Structure formats: structure tokens, C-alpha cells
Amino acid sequence: MEYLGGKISIDVNDKVFLKDPRSSKLGNKIIEGAIDLIDEIGFEEFTFRKLASSINSTEASVYRYFENKHNLLVYLTLWYWGWLEYRLVFRLVNVEDPYERLDRAIKTLTEPIKQDSDFTQIDEVKLNRIVISESSKIYLHKLVELDNSHGFFKPYKDLVQRVCDIILEINPGYKYPHMLISTCIEGAHHQRFFAEHLPRLTDILPDEDAVTTFYLDLIKKAIQK
Amino acid sequence: MEYLGGKISIDVNDKVFLKDPRSSKLGNKIIEGAIDLIDEIGFEEFTFRKLASSINSTEASVYRYFENKHNLLVYLTLWYWGWLEYRLVFRLVNVEDPYERLDRAIKTLTEPIKQDSDFTQIDEVKLNRIVISESSKIYLHKLVELDNSHGFFKPYKDLVQRVCDIILEINPGYKYPHMLISTCIEGAHHQRFFAEHLPRLTDILPDEDAVTTFYLDLIKKAIQK
């Protein structure tokens, strides 16, 4: 899929970095290198020293861009939510029927990710694996309310709200649209993680994207009047 | 709730510890102290040095019981799943109607936790907060398959399977019982975390346990034929 051929970029909340990594060659290498390295060794094993060595730079230089590795992970996650909202908007534009809109929205949120040629510097497939395995660590910690006060969760809320609006168009009386959509987004991540690492915890069916089918069915039944 | 007045205990997979913490005074203090300290400062800030100092022991002594803090968190989580399965079995025994059984099972998995006087050494309310905030970190890491090979996820699978069996009794044709139940367990944790720390991400309604109501409704609609 390509809409604009590299002519746009996803803006990320500037409180998350010390210096914008998009503003220099080294900054871009930090983002690309971080995606490769976190995907490879996981967030716990990932350190700025290892990242610096993998891109032939130094630890102190990485610290000029990000206060710590937590904020770097927040950056990657915010970019991802921004990118996903951009994709969602494109897949819904000019589609009027709310049922068709909901179907497209759920698929956008739950289907496996393919490379997006509009953003050649970012490997969305690796980034999706990172979001699945690591992104919940950005809010499952004691400073979540501080991060929230900086607006780090706004892109996620915006994304959820867009789908809520469709649900409320279909059934204005449905009481739990936010719970339903965040359950669906987080749940789809969990199920894909389970399917890969703990298959006995899910229901794998060959030749079918069971995750998307399951959440499509779940949401449609949930919002029935 | 009290069934047996301290005459039973929850067995935890012995591969998770080096020396059984239930076998000595220091071991019990490690578990109690760990629950207090992780609940207070979070798992990232938690170290064996801080734990040792909080119970007037030494770092090296804690290491005689657990290889690392990851395995201590696994221990706490396994105890919790074991305890929850024990509670589930008691709440389902002698109840025949599968709809009533399902209702009780979902409530057991999603309702807020109260202190259990059968296990006076463990503060289940604090432990529940730890499971909500920290337990997903035990599988969201690169060594999850090793832990799985040691059987660390068996208590979780057993718990899920018990509820799956009820669902299949009600609707034998339902294709995704494992996804539905794990979505519900993990989702309820997420929603309670959101409700406390990121309320804008959920649907808070005063004077109602919206989390349990939501998942009861979701599951009943999902398995309808």
C-alpha cells in the first residue's frame, strides 16, 4: 500500500525526546537501529550501549536524543499509534455505511501488518512485533500518570475514539465502547503473541486468520441491540 | 470467605525456586516482603538488595531462594493462578446449571479481589494489584518458551480450560473458547489498570462494577448460537 510516496511523516509528541531523532542522520540511525535491536534481543536486554555499538556510535550520543530507554520505547509506540490512525483514516475515507466502516476499522486494528512503502525508514513489521511484545511495558509501570500528563497516550485514545464513534453510530445505546475497543486492540496483540509463543493458550486454526475473525465476531455480537 | 481455616496450601512448581520459600522463616518473610515491596515501588524499581534490607536480611540470602527477580515474580503469579483455580472450583462445586456455572466463573475471574482468610500469610489484595500491573511481564520476554517448557504456564492453562469446558457445554460448536477466556482474563486486568491510572481509556460508571458487567455481557453474547 502506498498513498503519498514518502511525502508525509508521522509527528510524535516532542516531550518524549530531548532532540528530534528525525532531525539528523544519527537520530534516524538510532530509530532504525533500536527497532532492529529491540526486535532481536527484547526490551529487557536492550541497552543504549549495545544500540550505540550496533550503529557505530557512542552511548552518550544516544543519551542526547532520549533521556532513557523507556522514552525511546514510548517514541516507537507513539509513532506506531500515529501511523495506525493514519492508515485507519485512509481505509475509512469515502466509506459511508457504518457496518462497512466498523468492519474495516477492526481489520485495520487486528490484521497482521505489512510493510508500508510510504515510510521507508521504518520497518513496520518489526515495529509491530515490538508493539505486541513490549508496548504494554510503557504503561505498566509506576510513572504512568506522569507520562499520561505529558500526553503520551493521546494517540492511543484518539485511535480508540475513532472506532468508538462508529460503534455509537450503529448502536447509540451501547454502554462500553471504550472497553470493547481497547479489549480488542490489546487482546489481538496478546493472541498473536500467544499464537507464536504459547500456542496452547489460543485456538489456532490452519488457513484462517483466527484472530481477526474472532474479534470481528466478538464486536459485532457485543454491540447488537 | 473461609473454607478450610489455614489447613491447606497452594503448591507452586518447584522449578521456579532454588529453595522452597515455604520451608523456612526467612523464605516466608521473602514472599511477604516481596509482595509489599513490589506493590509499593513496582517491579522495575524492585531489587533483591531493597527487599533484603526491608526484611533485615541480605541480598545473597534472597539469592539462595530465587535465581533472580523474574522467577520470584513467576512464583507470585503461579501462586495466584493456583489460588484462583482453587476459588473457582469451590464456587462451582455442586452447581449443575452451565449458565449459572459460567456466570460464577466469569465473576470469579473479573470481580475485585477480597482478602482470603484461608491463607493468612498472603495479602491477596496486594497480590492482585501486582498480578494486574506486573504479571504480563513474565511472558512478554524473550525466554518465554523456556519458562513454558518448565511448565510455568500450566496453572494458567488449567484455569482457562475449566472455563472453556463450561462454554463448550453451553455451545459445543463455539470455535474460539480459549481466545475468549484469555481475552476476558487479561482484558479485565487491563480495564482495572486503566480505570485506576488512565480512566479516559475506559467507560467508568458510578455505582456499578462496569468491568464485570461488561465481560459478562460480552461472553454471553459471543457464545450465543
Added chain:
DNA sequence: TATTTTTAATAGTAACACTATTATATTTGT
């Protein structure tokens, strides 16, 4: 009571998170 055996404390090491300072490159003004 002497001898094992169990248990816990001391004292380390390597790696990690993070920073103060210095050196180098780039930009800007004249």
C-alpha cells in the same frame, strides 16, 4: 560432644544507567 549439613553473611565482579567535561564539526556573521 564431635561431625556433618544447612543456612546466612561478607566481600567481591562485570555490566548498566546516566553525566560532566572535552573535542570536533557545522553554521553564521562580517
Added chain:
DNA sequence: ACAAATATAATAGTGTTACTATTAAAAATA
């Protein structure tokens, strides 16, 4: 074009953490 100002990155550290080898003390057994 060249010097001054500014931006950028590297060097060399500090305190802390995760983890271990060794020694000391206590308890159990012969």
C-alpha cells in the same frame, strides 16, 4: 573567506544493579 558562535559527538568517568565465590555461624545428626 575567515573567525566566532553554535551544534554535535566522544572520552572518561560515577554510583548502582545483578549476580557469585567464599567464609562464618547455626542446626541437626551420629
